Amino acid sequence: MSNRKTSSEIALGIRRRVFEHSMRNNGGYLSQACSAAEQLAWLYNEALHIGDPTLPMIPKPFEGVPSADNPDYHTGAGYNGPFTPVHDRLFIAPAHYALVAYATLIEVGRMAPEGLDMFNKDGSSVEMIGAEHSPGMEVHNGTLGIGLSTGAGLAWGRKKRGETGKVCVFMSDGEVQEGQTWEAIQGAAHHGIDNLWAIMDVNDQQCDGAMSSVMEVRDIATKMRAFGAIVVEIDGHDIEAMRQAKQEAHEGQPLIILARTSPYQGMDFLKKRFPRLHYVRFKSEDERRDMNIAIAAELGIEPVQLDQH
Template structure:
């Protein structure tokens, strides 16, 4: 049984990488490295670990009919409906880093919650398939930025769920750059103070940000001991190991928010990107020869 779901997750992760690479080639630019680092994390969550109800949203999302935010400009419902109802016994899944939107969409396709044809409208005028996700984007429960605000929002959701005696978990996906934000640490401290052990955080620790290596721009380590000092429980794992991801989510401590630190690689599965490290925050191609090399690699995936 374990072997079956692991194989499914690994195939989904490979499909995510291939789909996002294809989109990067087509548009000559996308958040590709985030897909490479988080593919196993999101595949494991959607295909195995999360307890999500059936999608309540259209398989093909609607476009904006007018200016976003106006009564006539918002498509029916919000992006969180793709994750199911998120109340009662169901988990609520909150995406924090909005620039991971393309990976979320690809994971929703692998989970059978979103049409793969939707990528034809990715990042085009009027489409809800935006490059930077917000509350109307498939898979996004709420707008979580500028940056680093989702964990605070999750605390409010988790407290409300506890007051209503709901058994479902609040699961938050973070990027490691958010540990540079003071609000993230205030949120962990607050979650611990209120003993909100119905909150689980899974972080993509890929060590990269827009200006280079995180350790050079703003060192956040040692994350494990810092999180424990602020009152959380922690697991440190290889973020490309589906079994480790699934098991770590279940190793929480009573009365504490639980954080899974998934250490990952930003060139995972695409060695052509390795010479560019650590400048992979947003991938564009330099010339036609490079585009052709990536096309050939994509065709062989």
Template sequence: MGELKDTWEDEVYKVANRIRLRVLKHTIENNGGYLSQACSSAEILSTLYLKVLNLNEVEKPIIPPKFPGTPGPDNKSYFNGGIYNGERSKDTDRFILSPAQYALVLYAALIEVGRMDTSGLDEFNKDGSSVEMIGAEHSPGMEVTTGSLGQGISQAGGIALARKLKKEKGRVVVFLSDGECQSGQFWEAVQAISYHKLDNIIAYVDINGYQCDGKMTTVMNIEPFHERLKAFGARVFRIDGHDVDAISALGNLKPDGRPTFILCDTNPSRGINILNKRKPKFHYVRFKTEDERESYRREFKKLSKKFQ
């Protein structure tokens, strides 16, 4: 009998695990990183890039150019981070990363799906680099600067409305974190995109239950989140955010006149159990001692054998 081929689900899970591994390695080498965000969102981002987003290919993995300077009519060298998502057309999707602190996770995803060169992470957070720690409109995979939390959905709404008016078929797919959904701007945006019937928006929300100050429910509880969104006129689904079949299926639904929100309940230590020692302070990993850093090195070696 011939060797069984991997299913698409197998491939997506492999990419998700490699995203975690790459972010873990980077965090160890740089004594800091948004590691829990990789744990919670890896399946979402890998499924988006491999199964949901309708994007044009790139000729080869892109080596990130240097920061091009302030955009304007006199800056001929300016570029937009959307180039990593291929050439745009009226039929292709537009991807918006709202929580810009997830930039490192997005960079890892772009590398794993062949859109960004592996050398790109060598420029992470360096002066003059476009590979910023908190991504901006020139950073890999990002086409807008989402600024303070909660602004990504507003910008997605504006782009989606413009695409509607132009009768473009492409969608606007936006990735959000649960913490930013506490802000008033988020709810104003949901009200607006529902009112304008922007059913060309699909929003995936990473609900890992934690933010920089601890548990979501102890900082500002937004539950029942799905019921609140429905009350604002959205079409809402709630799923296991590590179930790639569910993530994919809901990303390919027919529009019905309402913006779609897919609430993804996730685990902030998924695949890297050593993170549980930090609970409830998952938000950013910085090592307090060299012994602690060494424990993460051992974790990386163990996971490398498992995932590579």
């Protein structure tokens, strides 16, 4: 798809959409937009070789679980283009980044803005925690830590079939507290699955606060290398650094880009909430008003018009 916007412009658009949505809906995943906007913008706008969407711009409602008796069932992967041997596949492992992923799809012209109006509504496929039928999603990754295994399995199958398309997994650093992530790295290295690469949003935050306060993970780059990955550490808000990292040679091994980020990049007002940033819900109408004014100014937009209670 053609897109005249730069990846930096798309990243700003992602933050604006997530902010506006969160203001109107009394909360949202603001810190994930702060930390991951550049990564998702770069993936869709530059890094991935994907075709035009195969699903309607306005998402279909939830059509039931997959079964032989449900011919209407679909995954949300059609927003990432068709499944062909030459196109890349993307797995978004942390399902709670769904709001940011939907904003990305809108910014790159793959989903209509009206899609966000369906967010977290009964009967909608635009789930709050992304599921396999949600826009941009192909499998259910709601159990954090299974995404890299899923990507590795698909990449191995594609390699055996001689397909040239690669498999990319977008991850979050909370996944390194799950043993399955380490098994996936080890398995991918052992089997030479080098058509697999990942970029991890390392914002040092998770549901219960700072990563180190939940379970110290220490030097994950060193550990990943020991398990067999090629690892590049970058500033996750530096798009040029992402471009260079993806060029790293990794024959016979998976590539993992550790993108170190800030959970309040572009929204410094959120520092007041640190380290409780996983899901930002307003503590009072006064805080909602102050946050609205302050963050809108940071993002270069007008404050969101809020309903008066």
